[in-house]
Amino acid sequence: MRSISIDSGVILPADNIVEADLVEALVSAERLGQMADKRAREIVRRAILKAVETERSARISGYAAGLTRIMAVAEELEQSRLHFLENTQAILRECLLRVLSELPRAEVLDKTMNTVLRELRGVPDVVIMAHPANAVELEVALKAYGALLGTEGFIRYQADESLPQSDCLIYAGSQVIDVSIPVLVDELVCAFQLGNAR
Structure with a gap:
């Protein structure tokens, strides 16, 4: 047996007997209603999932765009x-070059020889x-x-007109030490960089 809900406004036959065709139509309509409701719920569920996925993708895309921008700004x-x-x-190099170039040459050579000859003892x-x-400045x-080289040491000066006045080369055995002003400036700049990096 199957119970069918019939609207009170529906006029039934005088003998209250409903024809089979009408019953089948009512049953089919009820089934269609259930299927439509189920389909609607599925559509809503998929729409919600799609909205969540779209929001998630947009968020990820936004993160990626933000990260790209941050990397660009960092670069x-x-x-x-x-x-x-x-x-x-x-x-700094220009200032040091100017300062060392304007210092008395005798003073620069004196300090340089003091440092280098101590290492060549x-x-x-x-x-x-x-x-x-x-x-003249070098001889002084x-x-x-010169005594810093020890009793067996022998030190001598050799003039070379091809060298700029700011240059000075020291040959000690197999070593060649460049104590030219530009080289001293480069070393001072490097020391300045290392000091700032700490």
Whole structure:
């Protein structure tokens, strides 16, 4: 037996007997209603899932776009930092070159020979090559610090007109030590960079 709900407004036959065709139509309509309701629920469920997935994809896409922008800004900052560092190094190098070039040559050679000859203590043969314009200053410096080489040490000055007046080369055995002003400036700049990196 199957119970069928019939609206009160429906006029039934006088004998209350409903024809089979009408019953079948009512049953089919009820089934269609149930199927439509189930289909509607499925559509709503899929729509919700699609909305969640769309929101998630948009969020991920937004994160990716944000990360890309952050990386681009970081790269711009790094380029700015390198550019600033290069400018700072150039300014520092120029200032140091000007300061060392304007110092009395005798003072620069005196300090340089003091430092280098202490490291070459005991080396049997040392030749200092520089421009002839530096001869007097070098002779004074060598006289003051030549004893640092020890009793067996032999140090001498050799003039070379092809060298700029700011250059000075020290030959000690197999070593060649460049104590030219540009080299000293480069070492000071490197020391400045290392000091800032700590």
